[in-house]
Amino acid sequence: MRMNKKMVTAAVLGLAFSFGAAYQAPVMAAPAETNVSVQVNVQHEAKSIVTWEKGSNAAIEVWGVGYAPANVPAARGQALARRAAMVDGYRQLAETIEGVQVDSETTMRDLAIESDVVKTNVKALVKGARIIDEHNNEDGSYSVKMTIPMFGESSVASVALPQVKQTAFISDIPKASEAFKPTKEEQKVAVGYTGIIIDASGLGLQCTFSPVVFDTNGRAIYGMLEIDRDYAISHGMVEYSNDLQASAANSRAGANPLVVKAISVKGGGNSVNPVNPVISVEDGDKILFANEKSGMLGKHAVVFVK
Template sequence: MRTLFKAAVFLVVSGIMIGGASLQNIFVMQRAHAAEMQSVTESAGKMTAVGYGALPAGMPVGRAKMMARRAAIVDAQRNLVEIIKGTAVDSATTVENFLVTSDIVKTKVNGMVTGATVIAEKMDADGAYEVTMEVPMYGVGSIADVAINAVVGDKTPVPVPAPSPAFVQIYNQVSVNSNTPGYTGVVIDAQNSGILRTFCPAIYDTKGRAVYGVNNVDKDFAIHNGVVEYAEGSEQWGHVTAGASRAGTNPLVIKIVGLRERVVNKCDVIISEADADKLLAENQRSHFLDRYAVVLEK
């Protein structure tokens, strides 16, 4: 299970005094530190946001709490929209790019946020009502559903390219004389590279050849499972080492050369031409890309 994005942005309100300080001042200070409270981590595949509402003065406590809760929900929904808008779809695009140009995407995002689930709520010591809401990252009605449909549309998947003939001729001679079992998948080692997690990552070689990406993956699979499986941190790396990832028990491990340059979102990796040919040649042997058995360690 994964945590992808979490942020808290705070509503500026006024009117209630707490220990000589107004809620407005407290919320302004919180908002100034909002960036420090944002995180991009992996957990249950949910995107979460926190919202706050102030207790209105001069009304019964029960009704005041109801109004504060509603204000907190609206604030959390607003914050979810902001987080979703900034989410990277591919190397050059965020969800916001599609929101500007597509009424369909806008409608889907609005519906998703309106239907967001409240997962936690409480009254803070400072008198503010706090609500945490979440939307799914993957599956039907998720951010991935919106993003991948916007990119892929009705296109059918295209096959990955073949390795270069010169490489195949030499590599097949080596493989024929080898008793090594076929690889069950591929692990792309991008550890400590600063790569950004996204819905449509791609693998290129140093010659600019597109090796693997969203256009090679069944759309429904990508929406439910992702184009690649991401592994970050020692616990998830251990999961891969133990053979429990979708790359299987005998993955081909390839270290990246770098990240793709001159793009907005650093989410695409570059591997050497020889490693790309080896990956594609081994895929012809074991067909692990037919199962999208790709893990990206970040």
């Protein structure tokens, strides 16, 4: 029986969800064209990243690696190695998606366990992965670079965000506390702020689809508020960056961002996943006061530096 591409894809998707993240394995193609087997080799280091820092262009990128079976003609061996590399790529994509943090308490794996719809949609995402690079390697193996978008139509966000629990939402943007008394200078500059940058560098902040900014009193400053769900799916609630200076110069926070330093990061509820930055009460009031003047939070002009 001849195994077509759809059958190979379906088979590896079933395998992928059963593999642990520790098994970073290449794929060895079997000599028979109808059989592709997955073998663990701890010497092979899989290449899988999530490019959160690319904003709405963020993506999961993996390098699948495959090896041709011994004693087959070169042309046939390369074809089999390429197929094996694709199977390895599909597996890595599925494993990487499983680990994506949806909110402070939920991963994509959790959603897939709870919902057959999510599981089916994730399989469709993996099956639809794009190949953006491929080549032969000096050791005779074959590498294929595959990608799935994090945001936009047919993206991880399009599967995840409709499942976000209502507990991840805050019903309204609060106002600055009555105890906050801005100076005349603070009142003057507040009108001109174009967004906020929260510098959480060095604190171990992790990326997620639905973060919440808290102050040290537990007040939610920014979260899944009245955010347009379509906007969150296409662009994300926040933009992530690894560079404070670059973010201040060019990011969704605009030309004149209010920059505040996070004190710590935390999870939510019983979670310990550090996806939510925590700022001082004073900085929280500064953000909320500036938002009253400029409406920047409603424009999702928020950047996290991690």
